[in-house]
Amino acid sequence: MKLVFLGPPGAGKGTLAAKATTLFNAPHISTGNIFREAIAAKSPLGVKVKAVIDAGKLVDDAVTIELVRERLAKDDVKTSYILDGFPRTIAQAEALTTFSRVDTVINFDVPDSVVIERLSGRLVCRKCGFNWHKSFNPPQKDNFCDECGGDVYIREDDKPEAVKKRLEVYREQTAPLIEYYRSKGLLVDIDARPQVDIILENLKKALRRP
Numbered sequence: 611m612k613l614v615f616l617g618p619p620g621a622g623k624g625t626l627a628a629k630a631t632t633l634f635n636a637p638h639i640s641t642g643n644i645f646r647e648a649i650a651a652k653s654p655l656g657v658k659v660k661a662v663i664d665a666g667k668l669v670d671d672a673v674t675i676e677l678v679r680e681r682l683a684k685d686d687v688k689t690s691y692i693l694d695g696f697p698r699t700i701a702q703a704e705a706l707t708t709f710s711r712v713d714t715v716i717n718f719d720v721p722d723s724v725v726i727e728r729l730s731g732r733l734v735c736r737k738c739g740f741n742w743h744k745s746f747n748p749p750q751k752d753n754f755c756d757e758c759g760g761d762v763y764i765r766e767d768d769k770p771e772a773v774k775k776r777l778e779v780y781r782e783q784t785a786p787l788i789e790y791y792r793s794k795g796l797l798v799d800i801d802a803r804p805q806v807d808i809i810l811e812n813l814k815k816a817l818r819r820p
């Protein structure tokens with residue numbers, strides 16, 4: 611099953627995809643994670659995209675499309691994958707049709723007030739990428755990840771100015787994908803306000819998976 615996870619920043623796409631990858635036996639491909647790893651490694655890609663990402667803007671289409679095109683050419687994603695955070699523009703969605711055929715697009719729906727609440731307390735593990743939250747799901751030991759012991763930090767683009775920018779960018783460039791995929795009959799809407807386990811149950815039902 612080839613899935614796209616769509617939704618505003620803070621909808622929980624990354625957390626849900628990390629769980630759904632095992633449930634559906636589908637590799638999780640997060641363009642955001644790929645960029646963050648490149649930034650941490652100070653690779654040429656990382657150096658190129660850091661300022662844009664920190665400001666909450668989108669990396670340009672050509673760079674992003676090429677990255678995903680190369681990733682989807684690998685053997686492990688021949689029959690299934692979860693694309694988390696791609697496509698984010700109509701141009702990316704159009705490009706995707708030239709090298710892969712998506713089965714279903716999940717639109718994780720959540721109001722702006724919830725997005726802001728979630729992002730303003732988000733803590734990310736530098737080592738394994740797990741998402742914690744200062745109030746809703748804090749790690750037991752301050753500043754350290756319960757999953758792997760790595761240190762947790764606040765993403766530069768989760769700071770208030772960048773969050774504002776990301777929401778604007780989402781509304782202008784990514785939200786049009788909802789109607790784009792609905793008109794193709796590929797879209798499934800899922801309420802992303804409940805707890806993760808409930809959302810996953812609803813997702814399984816929507817996809818008719820056991």
Ligand code: AMP
Binds near residue numbers: 663666669695696699
């Ligand atoms: P995410 O972890 O999905 O929230 O992505 C973090 C940041 O990476 C975004 O705010 C963008 O700057 C960049 N990014 C991730 N995916 C894309 C994409 N498909 N197109 C352009 N920029 C992206």
